[in-house]
Amino acid sequence: MSIQHHLSDDTLLRHAAGRLNAGLALVTAAHLHGCAHCRGRLAAFEAVGGALLEMEAPAAMAPSAFSNVLARLEERPAPAPILRAPRRAALNLPPEMTLPPVLAGCDIGRWLWLGRGVRYSRVRLPWAPDANVMLLRVAASRAVVSHAHAAQELTQILHGGYSDSTGQYGPGDIAEHDETVLHQPRADEEGCICLAALEGGLRLDGWMGRVQRRLGL
Ligand SMILES: [Zn+2]
Structure with a gap:
């Protein structure tokens, strides 16, 4: 595709x-x-x-x-892949899926629960410990809680896909969102695995948003 x-x-x-x-x-x-x-x-x-x-x-x-x-x-070839694999937990990824070579040298944690059908894995960059980067895995047909952003979010789709009010996204697509977009991504039947980075925090809607505000997150 x-x-x-x-x-x-x-x-x-x-x-x-x-x-x-x-x-x-x-x-x-x-x-x-x-x-x-x-x-x-x-x-x-x-x-x-x-x-x-x-x-x-x-x-x-x-x-x-x-x-x-x-x-x-546009005809320039893709950069040569980096052979050094990232250090990573057992992520149990789909066999046909490969992690982007730019993750070489990163430290990828195990999956942690984020919501029903939604897990995340923290990606640590040794050269930028404060960077807010994660792998997100959303089960088939599950939705992520509705949210907006304090600044910018970039999400690269690695496997499967999702839809939200801004369109349908599949493997290789990138989604850019900022504080003007309130969205609720829903994974397609294959589920979705993506690599996301945030600048600033998330602003959640609904009950999770109320918990977030109470906890001062
Ligand atoms: Zn492009």
């Missing part, structure tokens, strides 16, 4: 400028590894940015310049 949901221009530009936090950068890299389209766009941004920096006086670019660079760079 082809990728339907890509990184936004804003996220690609922030990634190119090194301005994403470590967690968001990791999930961005996971998407880039599997998406020639976004690798091409990133390379185009970097090329245009580099060219602008080299100009003493900014000159107008031909309208086709960006798309020409894009067309050439």
Whole structure:
């Protein structure tokens, strides 16, 4: 199945400028590894940015310049996979599923209960201990509690898929959400395993939200 949901221009530009936090950068890299389209766009941004920096006086670019660079760079091959596997607990993943190579060197914990049919596994980045990164596993047809975000969330779908008010997401897709989106993802019949990073916290609705606020989370 082809990728339907890509990184936004804003996220690609922030990634190119090194301005994403470590967690968001990791999930961005996971998407880039599997998406020639976004690798091409990133390379185009970097090329245009580099060219602008080299100009003493900014000159107008031909309208086709960006798309020409894009067309050439979309053909770039995927980066070579990293052979060192992440340290990880026994996650009992589906046999056909592989973890993104960008998780090499990370420490992946065991599955922990998050809600009915929903588990998470903390992903620790030795180079950024405070990064808020997790694997999420949602059982077939289960929904995650309705929530919004304090800032930005990036979710790369690794296996299966889900739907919410913003669309349907399958393997290789990335979902970007911020504080303007209140959503309740529901896994499809295969269930869903994804890699997610948060900038800021979650704002939960319903009873879990009330518990969260009482506990001051
Ligand atoms: Zn993409």
